[in-house]
Each structure stands twice: as structure tokens, then as C-alpha cells.
Amino acid sequence: MATVTRVLHLALGAAVGLAMAGHPVVAADFDSELAQAKALRGIIEGTEKADLLLKNVKIVDVYRDGVFPSTLLISNGRIVAVDPEKTTAKEEFDGQGLYAVPGLIDGHFHFESQLVTPTALAEAMVPRGVTTVFAECLDLVSAAGDDGLKAAEILFAKHDELPYRIYPFAPGKKVRGDFTKAMLDWDFILGLGELNPSNLFRDDDEDLKKIAYARAKGKLISGHVGDVGADKENLFPALGTMDDHDSWSASDIANNLKIGLPSFLLYGLHGVDNIIPGMVSGHIPTQNVMMSTDNLSVEHMTEVGSLDAAVRETIAYGMDPIQAIKMSSYNTARHFKLEDKLGSLAPGRFADIVLVDDLRNFTPKYVFKGGQLVAQDGKLLVNADIDYSALVTPPKKGLEGFNARDFEATPIEMATDGKSAKVTVFNFFGFGPEGFSREVSLPIENGAIVPELNGEKLLRFAIIERFPMEGAKRKVTTGFIRQFPLNAGAVAIGFSAPRPNIITMGADPADMLAAIKEVDNSLGGYVVAEGGAVKTSLPMNIYGMMTSYSVGELIKRSKELDHALEVLGHAKSGAAVSTLLEVFYLADRHGYLD
Numbered sequence: 001m002a003t004v005t006r007v008l009h010l011a012l013g014a015a016v017g018l019a020m021a022g023h024p025v026v027a028a029d030f031d032s033e034l035a036q037a038k039a040l041r042g043i044i045e046g047t048e049k050a051d052l053l054l055k056n057v058k059i060v061d062v063y064r065d066g067v068f069p070s071t072l073l074i075s076n077g078r079i080v081a082v083d084p085e086k087t088t089a090k091e092e093f094d095g096q097g098l099y100a101v102p103g104l105i106d107g108h109f110h111f112e113s114q115l116v117t118p119t120a121l122a123e124a125m126v127p128r129g130v131t132t133v134f135a136e137c138l139d140l141v142s143a144a145g146d147d148g149l150k151a152a153e154i155l156f157a158k159h160d161e162l163p164y165r166i167y168p169f170a171p172g173k174k175v176r177g178d179f180t181k182a183m184l185d186w187d188f189i190l191g192l193g194e195l196n197p198s199n200l201f202r203d204d205d206e207d208l209k210k211i212a213y214a215r216a217k218g219k220l221i222s223g224h225v226g227d228v229g230a231d232k233e234n235l236f237p238a239l240g241t242m243d244d245h246d247s248w249s250a251s252d253i254a255n256n257l258k259i260g261l262p263s264f265l266l267y268g269l270h271g272v273d274n275i276i277p278g279m280v281s282g283h284i285p286t287q288n289v290m291m292s293t294d295n296l297s298v299e300h301m302t303e304v305g306s307l308d309a310a311v312r313e314t315i316a317y318g319m320d321p322i323q324a325i326k327m328s329s330y331n332t333a334r335h336f337k338l339e340d341k342l343g344s345l346a347p348g349r350f351a352d353i354v355l356v357d358d359l360r361n362f363t364p365k366y367v368f369k370g371g372q373l374v375a376q377d378g379k380l381l382v383n384a385d386i387d388y389s390a391l392v393t394p395p396k397k398g399l400e401g402f403n404a405r406d407f408e409a410t411p412i413e414m415a416t417d418g419k420s421a422k423v424t425v426f427n428f429f430g431f432g433p434e435g436f437s438r439e440v441s442l443p444i445e446n447g448a449i450v451p452e453l454n455g456e457k458l459l460r461f462a463i464i465e466r467f468p469m470e471g472a473k474r475k476v477t478t479g480f481i482r483q484f485p486l487n488a489g490a491v492a493i494g495f496s497a498p499r500p501n502i503i504t505m506g507a508d509p510a511d512m513l514a515a516i517k518e519v520d521n522s523l524g525g526y527v528v529a530e531g532g533a534v535k536t537s538l539p540m541n542i543y544g545m546m547t548s549y550s551v552g553e554l555i556k557r558s559k560e561l562d563h564a565l566e567v568l569g570h571a572k573s574g575a576a577v578s579t580l581l582e583v584f585y586l587a588d589r590h591g592y593l594d
Contacts, residue, residue: 078347
């Protein structure tokens with residue numbers, strides 16, 4: 001009887017949490033909560049049927065860091081009992097001796113970076129065991145301009161019908177302060193999302209005002225510390241920032257933990273190989289380290305994996321399997337103060353469960369959301385029917401009159417003998433220690449700058465403002481870029497956040513012009529050109545940053561883009577739809593899109 005009473009108390013904790021949290025209790029709420037409490041008691045006592053009995057599983061215990069054989073009793077979307085004495089249920093599911101793992105939780109995730117709608121995303125992500133995302137929507141809100149709030153409402157419409165859970169954050173950067181405040185007023189919004197770290201030290205106090213408003217509302221504050229300098233980093237936890245997701249090494253993680261700043265690893269941006277080995281060898285505790293994808297293509301999700309792949313790779317680099325799983329589940333739930341709902345398989349928690357046959361291989365076989373089987377053997381079984389057509393936006397041209405001469409790199413300074421010129425050279429992989437750009441002297445031969453640096457051929461590079469203000473001159477930043485080998489042709493990317501710009505790089509100005517002109521036929525997208533002609537394109541029809549494509553259609557177009565670049569001599573370093581967007585994020589972070 002003691003066991004029954006203990007389990008009942010845990011289950012009731014979730015059912016009556018609203019009243020215990022200090023919210024005003026109205027008669028309807030009280031009656032509903034009391035009915036749920038009585039139903040839970042009846043299930044525990046065996047007088048009422050639960051919805052599902054999940055039997056014959058080995059539960060991964062995130063509290064005691066172990067595994068034990070058990071049975072789960074599930075009702076109304078939540079776990080009611082572990083090892084119940086009474087097992088009366090409407091349905092049974094034989095777990096076949098598989099390991100039962102908490103549904104994986106992506107702790108920092110940008111909706112726009114996957115380029116598809118939330119329902120399409122489910123096809124690629126949920127079969128990989130991801131049942132919850134903590135999501136940013138800053139690029140969509142920014143690109144939508146005055147329609148930003150409406151766009152966010154449409155994006156998250158009927159979110160509870162999706163086969164995964166969404167906990168969104170209000171944009172911390174790229175959007176107007178009044179939009180951030182308006183979204184923080186929404187009950188559905190968990191907190192304030194990532195900020196541009198350097199902006200906290202600007203005199204206009206705009207970002208400090210966003211943080212102050214979030215604090216006044218009692219909302220969480222997620223972080224993005226970056227490389228502001230060791231002393232300035234203290235400001236972030238002092239202001240209530242909860243975490244950092246801009247770590248590039250185990251020492252970065254250790255430095256964050258030193259000042260009480262939990263850290264997210266960005267599997268989608270840099271994998272785990274540059275951090276996990278150092279954490280293992282350095283014996284860095286993992287309880288305040290979480291996993292996220294940040295930006296990850298649906299192609300990678302489908303063909304390699306999402307957080308399931310991150311778990312596998314983390315274990316392969318020497319991490320204990322249960323600690324690796326907790327980094328993608330319980331640690332994140334506890335961090336965002338939702339461990340009473342997510343991250344473990346215990347009474348009162350959502351029945352978000354992943355069944356795998358081996359913890360090290362970690363291949364999801366069955367995925368449950370709220371006790372409903374939503375994916376099996378890599379295929380989605382259940383999805384929502386949500387109409388996102390209101391997000392599709394008509395194209396608008398902005399590059400009339402632009403010509404190939406506008407790509408010429410403007411020297412910052414000429415040598416007195418006229419034999420060299422100082423220009424800006426950008427790094428394609430500019431998130432690393434070398435930074436995004438630097439001034440470099442390049443030789444001049446036959447009146448032209450030689451695009452080569454230390455034996456590495458450089459591409460021409462340009463950032464083009466698409467729609468200049470009325471009466472203002474179009475802003476065009478030119479230079480050269482390294483770390484993106486291309487023997488011929490050009491590539492162009494149009495992206496609309498924080499405002500519509502086009503970035504292009506190539507060996508031939510004529511190809512660069514052909515590429516940007518094709519991008520200009522839609523609000524955003526990707527184009528590869530050679531010989532003055534377009535080879536392939538991937539237009540984005542939702543505010544110039546997302547698409548209404550199915551996962552299959554997006555992957556098809558993505559592979560065509562990769563193939564066109566490969567023909568031109570580019571060695572693939574990941575799906576181009578993801579890696580090329582990183583140049584936009586870098587340009588924004590370093591002020592080139594201001």
C-alpha cells in the first residue's frame with residue numbers, strides 16, 4: 001500500500017500543479033482538477049482503466065543513472081505509474097525488452113534554419129526520437145517586418161496537435177523591441193531568446209530593456225554569450241541569463257561553468273568531436289551541459305540523424321551512455337525548470353518515450369508522444385494537418401540596374417608603389433578563432449588584384465542590400481572569401497533577416513550577376529550559376545527564408561544544389577543549404593547587415 005500511495009502522490013503532483021503554483025482557482029478549474037485526481041486514484045487502485053500499459057521495457061533511470069526492467073502505466077498523455085501493482089489498461093504495448101528512454105529534447109533550435117514548416121519538420125525529426133524543441137523564431141519575425149507577430153502566430157498555430165512539443169522564445173535580436181515585448185506577453189512564450197552579445201554593451205540600452213522586461217514578467221532568459229571577453233562574460237549570469245550556446249571547445253564549457261553558466265553544445269553547427277573528447281579527458285561534469293542542434297538540415301536529420309546521432313557520437317567519443325542521453329533529455333528539462341513534465345520516465349511526466357534496442361547504437365525503433373505511438377522504424381505515423389499558406393509571400397524584385405562592375409573589390413588602401421592593395425578577406429568558417437573578416441594586402445598584377453592568399457585561391461565576395469531606403473544609395477560590401485573552394489561559376493544566397501540581403505561568391509563576376517538576378521526572382525533562396533547561366537536554384541517562398549516544400553522535395557532540391565557546387569569544384573562540407581546560411585549569420589553578428 002505504501003508503494004501505491006507514493007506513486008499516487010507523484011501522479012497527483014502534475015494534476016494539481018496549477019493550483020499549487022498560486023494561480024487563482026475558479027470553479028471550473030477546481031472541478032476539472034478534482035476529476036483528474038479521482039481518475040488517477042482509480043487507475044492506481046485498479047478500479048479505472050489507464051489508456052496504455054507499456055510492458056516489458058528496460059527503463060533508463062536518469063535519477064539514479066541506471067537501468068531497470070519495468071512496466072509503465074499511461075493515462076491522459078502522462079505516466080501514471082512505474083511498476084504498477086494494478087495493470088488495468090484499455091491497450092497494451094509490448095516493449096519487446098527494448099530500452100525505454102525519455103523523449104529527446106532539443107534545447108536550442110531555430111525553426112527557420114531547417115527551411116520547412118513545423119509539420120514538414122516532423123517527418124524528419126520525430127522518427128529520430130526528438131519529442132520536444134525549445135525554439136527560436138527570430139529570423140521569421142524579423143523577415144516578416146510589420147507582419148512579424150502575425151507570422152509567429154501562424155507558425156505556432158495548433159502547435160499542440162504536432163507530434164512533438166514546442167516551447168518557443170521571444171526574439172532577443174533582429175526585431176524591434178516592441179515586438180519582443182509583445183511576444184513576451186504571450187503565455188505560450190517561455191522566455192527571451194538569444195541576443196547579440198555585443199549589443200549589451202551599447203549605449204542605447206535596447207537589449208538591456210528587453211532583459212529587464214523579461215525579468216519583470218518572470219520569464220526565462222536564454223543566452224548567447226559569444227566572444228565578448230572574459231571579464232564582460234560576467235554580465236550575462238549577473239543579468240539572469242541562464243545559459244550559453246556559443247561554445248567551441250571543452251575549455252569554453254569549463255569557463256562558462258566557472259561563472260555558473262550552463263552550456264549547450266551545437267550539434268548542427270560543429271558536431272561533438274571538438275568538445276566531447278576534451279570533456280571526457282578533462283572530467284568535466286555533464287549535469288549542466290545540454291545538447292542542441294541549433295541549425296541542422298532536414299537532409300542530415302533524415303540520412304544521418306538529429307539528437308539521436310549526437311547521442312551516438314557523444315558515446316563513441318567516450319561519454320557514458322546514460323550521461324549522453326541525459327544531455328539530450330533530463331539535463332535540458334531541468335535547466336528550463338520543466339523536469340516535472342519532461343526528461344524522465346516517472347509518474348506525472350509526459351509519456352514521451354523512445355524505445356531503442358541498444359544504448360550505444362541508439363537507433364530509435366518506436367517513438368511515443370504523450371503515450372501515442374507517433375513514429376516507428378524511422379517513419380512518421382502521425383502528423384498534424386495545419387495550413388501554413390498564409391505565410392507564403394509574393395516575390396519582389398530589388399536589383400534592377402545592378403551590374404557586374406559592382407562586384408569589384410574596393411581597396412581599403414593602395415600601396416605607394418601600386419603593387420599591392422589592402423582589401424577585406426572573409427573566412428567562410430568564421431565562427432572559429434580566426435574570426436569572420438580581416439584586412440589583408442594582396443598583390444596587383446596587370447592592374448588587377450590577384451585573388452590568392454598564402455597559396456589559397458580566393459573567391460570574389462559581396463554582400464548586397466536588396467532594397468535600399470528611398471533616396472539612399474544601395475549598400476554593397478565587397479572583398480574576397482577563403483575556405484570555400486570553387487574552380488568556376490558562382491553561388492548566391494538570398495535571406496531576409498534581419499532585412500533582405502543577398503550574399504554571393506564566385507570566380508567570375510558574370511556568373512555572380514546571373515546568380516543574384518535569379519535570387520531576385522523570389523524573396524530568397526539559393527542559386528548556382530556558371531557560364532552566365534543558372535544551373536540550379538532553390539527558391540524560398542515564405543518571407544524569403546523558409547519553404548512550403550515537403551521534406552522529400554527540399555532534400556531533392558538540396559542535393560541538386562550540392563551536386564551543382566561539386567561539379568564546380570566544391571568539396572562538400574555538409575548540406576549547402578545549412579553551411580551557406582552560416583555566412584549570413586556571421587555577417588549579421590559582425591555588423592555587415594546593419
